Amino acid sequence: MVDDGDEQHSGPPDSRMLRVSDAERRHVVGVLEKAVGQGLLTLEEFSARTDRALSAQTRGELNSVLIDLPDIRHRELVGTEQPLVLSTGAGTVRQHGRWTVPRTIKAECGMGTISIDFTTAVCPHSEVSLHATVGAGTVTVIVPRGWTVVLVEAISRSGSVVNKATDPPDPTMPVLRVYGRSGMGTVRIRHPRGRGR
Incomplete structure (x- = not known):
């Protein structure tokens, strides 16, 4: 454990600002595909959200494409899972x-x-x-x-x-x-x- 003595940075970083990987982007696209299959999204909405997911740089941007999907939201938001x-x-x-x-x-x-x-x-x-x-x-x-x-x-x-x-x-x-x-x-x-x- 490294302690630099700077109290300004003692709190955890805002998880919404953490960068996301290609694997996380692909995972969210898979979730959007499930949402289409359940009738939660139209094909047009799926296409638009997929574009946003694939270009997302942070967790906040990536999770925004799932935020209004019931049930799926709590299971699938990137970075919110428990260890x-x-x-x-x-x-x-x-x-x-x-x-x-x-x-x-x-x-x-x-x-x-x-x-x-x-x-x-x-x-x-x-x-x-x-x-x-x-x-x-x-x-x-x-x-x-x-x-x-x-x-x-x-x-x-x-x-x-x-x-x-x-x-x-x-x-x-x-x-x-x-x-x-x-x-x-x-x-x-x-x-x-x-x-x-």
């Missing part, structure tokens, strides 16, 4: 299968096991942050080949924080930024077993 929290003391937690990846994931493990598998997950974001904290247990993270894994933080007392997902990255696929902290346990990031993607 996924996976926590266990001495048990087992598994996040596998087809699931939608949020922008931020927190994995907190005492003596148990947490397994997070992104292999068949749907990730609408270009970047995802994972904060993994382990006591004496294990957090295993499985990422598809092509994903970029950036080990931002690796802090360990007598355990380990290991990134084995080192295949060549595909620039069109997501970046996973990992902040790993271990007491006596293990945080391990790897690709799926076998040669397939």
Whole structure:
């Protein structure tokens, strides 16, 4: 954590002014397609909003094309989702299968096991942050080949924080930024077993 001592910048930035990625723009266009299918938008409205979405530079601009759509609004606004929290003391937690990846994931493990598998997950974001904290247990993270894994933080007392997902990255696929902290346990990031993607 960096503290520059400047109290003027101590508050969080206005999320509406944060820049958006191509993946987020494509995600919103997909939401607009669903709205047409539900009869919420005409084809003319869809075309106009798609143009606005694809040219949006900030979250405020991007979210403005969804703001008046009932139901969809609360599920799909970019940057408003809650982080996924996976926590266990001495048990087992598994996040596998087809699931939608949020922008931020927190994995907190005492003596148990947490397994997070992104292999068949749907990730609408270009970047995802994972904060993994382990006591004496294990957090295993499985990422598809092509994903970029950036080990931002690796802090360990007598355990380990290991990134084995080192295949060549595909620039069109997501970046996973990992902040790993271990007491006596293990945080391990790897690709799926076998040669397939």
